[in-house]
Amino acid sequence: MKILIGSKVNSRHIKRLKTIGEELGVELNIVCSEDKAVLKKEVEDAEVLVIWWSTFDPEYVRVGKKLKWIQTLTAGVDSFLLPEVKERGIILTSMKGIHGIPMSEHIMGMLLGVIRGLFKLRENQRQKKWDRPRVEELYGKTLVILGLGNIGIELAKRAKAFGMRVIGVKKTLEKVEFADQVYSSDQWLTAIEEGDVIITILPYTPETYHMIGEDAFARMKNEAIFMNFGRGNVVDEKALIEALKAGQIRAAILDVFEEEPLDPDSPLWEMENVYISPHMSALSNHYMERAFEILARNLQHYIKGESLENVVDFTKGY
Structure with missing residues (x-):
């Protein structure tokens, strides 16, 4: 399973995600980048996309034919509420609760x-x-x-x-x-x-x-x-x-x-x-720790075929 992360990520977070995969019998290929050109190429065969709104491009959804789940690294999801995401049944989850x-x-x-x-x-x-x-x-x-x-x-x-x-x-x-x-x-x-x-x-x-x-x-x-x-x-x-x-x-x-x-x-x-202040009130030295707690739990749910946390309701918009 390929997971594409549109952010810099500490190696111990990557190790934790891979350990979850190993424990559940799934080999994870995790690619991290903030470069939009790289992301656009790598998303082609990715099943999971983990990304900030600032590094997201709607084109990733069109190019990412294998995408099944998008985990945003933000609470706000208005940039991700695309018709194609809904039509293709791609699961969209947010980082609600860590801010x-x-x-x-x-x-x-x-x-x-x-x-x-x-x-x-x-x-x-x-x-x-x-x-x-x-x-x-x-x-x-x-x-x-x-x-x-x-x-x-x-x-x-x-x-x-x-x-x-x-x-x-x-x-x-x-x-x-x-x-x-x-x-x-x-x-x-x-x-x-x-x-x-x-x-x-x-x-x-x-x-x-x-x-x-x-x-x-x-x-x-x-x-x-x-x-x-x-x-x-x-x-x-x-x-x-x-x-x-x-x-x-x-x-x-x-x-x-x-x-x-x-x-x-x-x-x-x-x-x-x-x-x-320049849209920074949610930033914290603990942000990624909290975000990867949610991501780790959701990855376990996803592999097991269980319901994910913070699934976005397209009707409500959050």
């Missing part, structure tokens, strides 16, 4: 940077300027989380540790640990009206495209901080920019954008009340 810790830490770090004036302090330091910026506390503020899955729950846990009130929005209305209140997805506009901090961790689907636009920003408090750590196209960036310029919201903290990398000419770069 909660790094993303929630990153989110809280950037939020504290704004609330406690840490970004401004760094700027003052460079200018040798002894000045005290505006500072507040997270304690007592209300955080509204749009998308209360694994990442949202990890974020809620950390927010509660800072004494924040947490409101979550999810498809099914049910009690969730660390959330003080949960709204169903059709009540999200009501929920955001209560937020001092509003964050979306929603995936991209046809239903969420530009979901947060002019109407949503008009409903937010003027002092609200808006954060997007899900998918860029869930937010209408033009509407966001106008809301920031008009003072409808206080600030925006953004890790994802409609087009990436963010255009150097985008007004977002130079806006005083915008804080940017």
